[in-house]
Amino acid sequence: MKRILTVSLLVLTLIMSAAAVSAQDYVPSPGVLSPDQVDFGGAVITIIGTVDEDTFAEGTIREGRLEEAMELFNIGGIEFMFRPSSEVVMTRIVTGEATHDIIHRDWRNEYYNMAGHGMLLPLNDLLGDDYYDYLYPTDSIIHQDILSVGSNVYSFGHLYGSNWRPTALVYNRSLLEREGQPDIYDLWTSGNWTWEEAEKIIQNVTRDTDGDGEIDQWGIAWRRIDYAIYMNNAQFVKKDADGKYRYGWADDDAIWVFDKIAEWYREGYIVPKELDGSNRIKNGTVAMQFGSDHAEGGQANNGDTLIYAPIPMGPHADRHIYPEWAVKFASIPVTAENPEGLIALHDFLFRKEDFDFDSWFATEVNERMFNRESAEHLLYALENWQGDVEWVNGLDSPDVNIRFSDDMDPLFRGIEPVRSYLEAKGPTAQAQIDALFGQ
Structure with missing residues (x-):
């Protein structure tokens, strides 16, 4: 109007x-x-x-x-x-x-x-x-x-x-302290916040805390798990040096990170999808949650301290990635x-x-950071953002349907084989990308 x-x-x-x-x-x-x-x-x-x-x-x-x-x-x-x-x-x-x-x-x-x-x-x-x-x-x-x-x-x-606030993750410092795990802030500032360290943490904190035989504490929330792919800077679309756009989820960096997330899910380190609603970072039952651009209030519902921090680096990444979504x-x-x-x-x-x-x-x-560590990370993220974006959002077009985020769930949960699934999407996705950009 x-x-x-x-x-x-x-x-x-x-x-x-x-x-x-x-x-x-x-x-x-x-x-x-x-x-x-x-x-x-x-x-x-x-x-x-x-x-x-x-x-x-x-x-x-x-x-x-x-x-x-x-x-x-x-x-x-x-x-x-x-x-x-x-x-x-x-x-x-x-x-x-x-x-x-x-x-x-x-x-x-x-x-x-x-x-x-x-x-x-x-x-x-x-x-x-x-x-x-x-x-x-x-x-x-x-x-x-x-x-x-x-x-x-x-x-x-x-x-x-x-x-502006770059997208990264938020973690529960108090939970890590209780479990005897290193502080992610310390890992980051010492240059050691990598996927290997993240894997050690989620393995060590995932457990049954009340002895009823059911896991009730996890390493990673299901909430916004798709942002975990940016550990390895896996991009749906990549822009080559000559300016041409191409499908990127069949590349090794994407295959690796989708496989790794599926492995973590199968091993039980990620909150099961059906339990997502009551097991997010604010609930105090997970060590970290991807896709946050602030400290989520700085405190979980149980009083635990929450910190805004970088996404860990995967084996194909040489820096922390901050995918801007819009x-x-x-x-x-x-x-x-x-x-x-x-x-x-x-x-x-x-x-x-x-x-x-x-x-x-x-x-x-x-209003959003609440602690020195989160504020310090915000400054770092602003100074070190290098144009990282979430391409699946930028290419959301009703006429050229190349966004299939809903189709990612079977990959994250280990239901579909990653390589064959993503490679099979390639020809159709590339044709649609070519049509979108007129290339």
Whole structure:
């Protein structure tokens, strides 16, 4: 549904007089036009995706910017289409309706389908290296490495900044202490947090604690067990040096880690799937849980201390992997009439200085990390993320169905033979990948 922002001339004048300092302080990113170089001639701008007028509400860091932008860029109105279906977005582009659209959303919504089939404008000639070098490293990696297709860059914008939480795992320090096991924090900081050490821990803590003959404490939660594949950086899709995308789950790194998870499940070190609901990290019955981007409250229900830590390294990994699951982007439709102006408008609305790391980090520690070790790991993860992503999310497309997460359960539980199962998926998956990227 469209929600239209209208501002009367009187209100606009009052707002502009109060916000003049903000507009004067704005400096465009390198290679981006300044507001006085753009004139939309009273056109209506549509911003599509995961932002709406609340992003610019009173009390936010962007308060007043919509009104400023309407005056400075000569905009007749700003409309928001909040999380429309992918079909709606692509229909606007195909029918030529998207002449003044800015797409601002995450990659699960047909990004690659649009980029690979000529619906998004290549930005190579509009934004140079000076622009992308100016961004926070996270944003630069996303735009130039993850979201580029072939030799073209289609995305831009200050979207993540330095303020986000990489996905890793959370572990129960108190449980490890009770069981006489090494602290994962100590293993990590000494450079020894590997799959071998993880295996020793889960073997030693999995047991029957009350003597009734039933296992009631495990090494690993079933919850988000699919994130364990990133021990070995197993990627559903891999991007080769020449920019071509290929199916990756038939590679040795994927075969090894799927086999290892299945082995752990068969041996009983992972919570049985049917017992998942009552045996997660907060229940105090598991040593670790994959797929967490914070300390899960810092405390289990029984008072045990919980710590946010890296995923251990498998034999094919040379560093800790942090798979981001929903990469954000801003793009311009290929049908845009004034793409340079739309880029300038987005740069004015979403600025690099919007990301106040110190205040954000203080909030994270107070609300999500709760202890020094978790906070220290968050800093490390932010500094060491190298563009790791969860490709099965980015390639979730209704027309090109290459996501089969539900089919992973039989592999994790050791029901299906890993190599033959994953290799059999290869030809179909590769054909679908080729179709998605137009390669």
